[in-house]
Every structure is written in structure tokens, then in C-alpha cells.
Amino acid sequence: MLPVVLLSHRGPATFRRTRSGLTLKRGAGGLVTALMGLAEHLDDAVWVCAAASPADALIAFEHEGHSIEIGFSPELHVVEEDDTAVGPSVNVRYVEVDKHRHSQFYTQIANPLLWFVQHGLYGLANDPEFTADTHKAYEDGYVVVNEQFADAVVEEVERVGGRAVVMLQDYHFYLVGNSVRARCPDAIISHFVHIPWPGPDGWRVLPVQMRDGMLRGLLGCDVVAFHTRRSARNFLSCAQEMLDLSVDFQAMTVTVPTSRGGTRKVAARWYPISVDVESVEKLAASEEVAAHRQVIEQLHLNDGHRLIVRVDRTDPSKNIVRGFRAFGLMLDQHPDLRGQVTFLASLMPSRQDVPEYADYLAQVGAVVAEVNARHHGEGWQPIDIRLQEDLAFAVASYQLADVLVVNAVNDGMNLVAKEAVLANSRDGVLLLSENTGAHDELGDFALTVHPFDLQQQADAMYEALTMDRADRAKMLAAAADRVTKNDVGQWLRNQLSDLEGLID
Ligand code: G6P
Numbered sequence: 001m002l003p004v005v006l007l008s009h010r011g012p013a014t015f016r017r018t019r020s021g022l023t024l025k026r027g028a029g030g031l032v033t034a035l036m037g038l039a040e041h042l043d044d045a046v047w048v049c050a051a052a053s054p055a056d057a058l059i060a061f062e063h064e065g066h067s068i069e070i071g072f073s074p075e076l077h078v079v080e081e082d083d084t085a086v087g088p089s090v091n092v093r094y095v096e097v098d099k100h101r102h103s104q105f106y107t108q109i110a111n112p113l114l115w116f117v118q119h120g121l122y123g124l125a126n127d128p129e130f131t132a133d134t135h136k137a138y139e140d141g142y143v144v145v146n147e148q149f150a151d152a153v154v155e156e157v158e159r160v161g162g163r164a165v166v167m168l169q170d171y172h173f174y175l176v177g178n179s180v181r182a183r184c185p186d187a188i189i190s191h192f193v194h195i196p197w198p199g200p201d202g203w204r205v206l207p208v209q210m211r212d213g214m215l216r217g218l219l220g221c222d223v224v225a226f227h228t229r230r231s232a233r234n235f236l237s238c239a240q241e242m243l244d245l246s247v248d249f250q251a252m253t254v255t256v257p258t259s260r261g262g263t264r265k266v267a268a269r270w271y272p273i274s275v276d277v278e279s280v281e282k283l284a285a286s287e288e289v290a291a292h293r294q295v296i297e298q299l300h301l302n303d304g305h306r307l308i309v310r311v312d313r314t315d316p317s318k319n320i321v322r323g324f325r326a327f328g329l330m331l332d333q334h335p336d337l338r339g340q341v342t343f344l345a346s347l348m349p350s351r352q353d354v355p356e357y358a359d360y361l362a363q364v365g366a367v368v369a370e371v372n373a374r375h376h377g378e379g380w381q382p383i384d385i386r387l388q389e390d391l392a393f394a395v396a397s398y399q400l401a402d403v404l405v406v407n408a409v410n411d412g413m414n415l416v417a418k419e420a421v422l423a424n425s426r427d428g429v430l431l432l433s434e435n436t437g438a439h440d441e442l443g444d445f446a447l448t449v450h451p452f453d454l455q456q457q458a459d460a461m462y463e464a465l466t467m468d469r470a471d472r473a474k475m476l477a478a479a480a481d482r483v484t485k486n487d488v489g490q491w492l493r494n495q496l497s498d499l500e501g502l503i504d
Helices: 030-040 054-062 099-119 132-159 176-183 208-218 229-243 277-284 287-300 320-333 355-375 391-400 415-423 438-445 454-466 469-485 488-500
Strands: 004-007 013-018 021-026 045-050 068-071 089-095 165-169 188-192 223-226 246-248 253-257 263-270 306-313 341-348 383-387 403-406 429-433 447-449
Touching (some): 004 030, 004 132, 030 089, 099 355, 132 176, 165 176, 165 488, 176 188, 176 208, 188 488, 208 229, 223 229, 223 488, 277 391, 320 355, 391 415, 415 429, 415 438, 429 438, 438 469
Parallel strands (some): 004 045, 188 223, 223 263, 306 341
Antiparallel strands (some): 013 021
């Protein structure tokens, strides 16, 4: 295998300056976990990411743009040159981005604009509106930040002699592939898009220079990968309709003209991401999770009470507000369930510097207050929300769920669904939106929900709560089996073996 250069906006670890010195905290999110699995299995890899804290930026400065070796076990640590017993580790290169440019890139373009377009979140009657400020944020923010990261990737590829596998990640970096291709012709470049890829009509919401620029950027790669076949096909349709390129839906390729007058083929592929089964099971068996479980049981599971659970970032794509409305509707229509079932939601505040996200969190608060006020009874509060990022608590709630709600408007994959079916120990029923990537694998073992149909969601909650235990057990076991067989290791192996096939 050639050396690998990975790029993602969030890195595996962030430095924090505390009174006792520098400490390392793991980067947030399932993507980082999956990439850590990848990095652990590679002997020669460097992971380029954004400096996410002032301490990261200082470290980047002190290392003059070189990477730092970070060991993963027993806990995160910097590997010093004279360390002898080195476990799994990865070289991390932090890129410091000017604060204002980073805000244009992240807070104006990547989130909300790209995120909203790709998840189909705009109503279009009033939003979005592109002003001179948006165009400036694109040119001075998104484009310039992409160039800065492309420079870092190119340096890393050149450091290993120009032959490397470059694995770019997600919607933050659509322009990097083409830029690396122009400067590193011998590199093998893939770009993994972890969020849904809509068809051409969805993309027409963006001004032409933005949408065509991003598509051309991706077409600089050898492989553009997604979690689902639907996204991969949409990508090819975009190349066909927006850039008038020739595509082959059998071979799943698009033919792209080169600067030298020839052509090259770009493949669209899909590899459904998954979770690290072993680490979910290890955490599920921990004392920390047991302690949370005890507390949740005491609070919500006395006298045959039941529990509906959700775990999400407070992101408009997750459809949290409609989920609570549907729960309120179910209580209206089945008053016998009042006092008998609680909706426990662990919600991680996310991207609060983006106004759309701050507004959404406020809407979540309002609907919870409304449903709780309408239905509360003696000693019973229908919805218990926890605004927190606590994986151990989340896993305890997965274990105890009678119903797990994943009703996303759209979701590239949704790893909560996969973690929950692995951890659950009460024959819980998964309610799964048909618009999640996870539905392709788990839809047969879940109750499918339509993200906009409140009545159908309310009916599905009721059905799950009243379903025969043996049927529930069968569905859960089949879902857990599917996740176990297609874990994150499989996701990594499939990609790496396809990329190796491109090395000549
Ligand atoms: C999604 C994206 C990731 C992102 C994560 C957390 O899973 O696909 O690229 O890192 O959300 O979002 P944040 O903006 O906090 O990095």
C-alpha cells in the first residue's frame, strides 16, 4: 500500500491548555471514529485537519507545518522521539485557518448552505438568499480555505515522493481534489462525501459558479464515494446534466476531459459506513454505562413504564421537532399511554454559531415545553431532554429503549441507528426514516417512518409500543446481526482494496 494522506475538517484529537499543562481530547463525531479506525490500520499515514483550538494552532506553529505523532492507547498522547513502546498512532498535521475566513467557510458556506442544500432543508419560498456577502464568503472563505488545505495535502504528498493515496472527506473540501490532481499527477485521489448527494434539481439552488465549481473539484478525483447507491447515481446525473459529461450508469463512471486533450474516468462508488462493534460493546459493558442505566431505570422505568429514546446533534436535518410533535399526537390519540411512557432525548448542541442551528435549538425547546405542558401528569413529565454530549449516557439509553426514534429529514447514514441496535437489551424497536442511508441496510428490521408525516410517525410509535415481544426480538436480532457483519472494518477494507486496484 502506498502512503496515505487523509484530510478531514475535524481531526482525531484536539489539544486543550489546562492548569496542569496540555491535554488531548478526542475529536467529536462518528466520522472521526471511523477515520481513527482507518489510521490505526495504516503504517504510513498523515492526517491533515483544521486546528480546532488555540492550543492546536500553537502546536501547528511550533511544528512549522510538520505533523505530530499522536498515539491512541491506552489514551491519547503525543509520541515523543525516544518513545520505544509505540502502540497504534497517527501523524496529525494541524492547519491553522484565519478566524474570519474560517467563519466564512464553515458558518456561512459549509454550514448552513451546503448542509441545507444537500439535506433538502430549504423551503425555497424565502431561503436561501445569495447576497454580495455570500459570494464573498464563497470566494474569500470556502475557495481560499480549500486552497490552503490543498497546499497542505500537496506538501504531504510531495514529502513521500508524489506517489500517495489521498483520501479527502466530506463537504468542507469539494475543491481540493482538482487542485491536488493538477499538482500531484501520480497521486490516487478519492473523496468521500458523508452526507446525501441530491440530484441536479437540488443543486440548482446554488448559483452556477458555486455548483459547477464544486462538481469540477470532485471530478479531479479518481473515485468519489458515498454511503448509498442513490447518492452515487445522483452524482453521475449531476455530471451529465450540469456539465454535459458522458456517464455510464452500468459501470458507474463519468468521462472527464483532461488538460492535455485526452480523457480520464472518474468512478462513483458507495460504501456504507458503520460503527466499531467491539468498542460499542466494550462501552456498553462498562461501569460508567451501568451507573447511567441505574439512574434512568429509577427515573423512568418503574411499574412497567416504557421508554422512547433518541440521540442526536441538534441539527435541523435530524427532525427533532416533528418527532416530539408526533409523540404529542400519539398521547392525544391514546390517552391510556399518558403516565406510561417517557421520551428521553440526548441532544448535543451543534454548530450554535450558525443562526439556523441556534434557531432550531430554540424550536426544540419550545415544542418540548408545549408537549410537556399539554400532557404532564402526577410525577410524570412526557419528554425528558438532556442537552449534553455524553456517549456513556447515550449508550445506557440505547440499552433501555423500547423504541428508538431516527426520523431524519435526510441523513447520509445515521450511526445512532447502528449503535442502538447493537446495544439494546429490551427488544427495542427501531423507527427509521426512509431517507437515511442506514435504511438501505436496516429498513427490513425496523418500522419505516416518513419524515414529514406526523400521523404516520405517531402511529409507528404506537405500533412499536404495542408490538408482540417475539416479533420485536426477531427484528432487533436481525438488525444487530447486519451491523455486526458490516462493521467499520468492512467499510475501510472495501475502500482500500478498491483504491489499491487503481495503483499501477
Ligand atoms: C457530520 C459530518 C461531519 C462532521 C460532523 C460533526 O457527521 O458529516 O463531517 O464533522 O457532522 O459536525 P461538526 O460541524 O461539529 O464537525
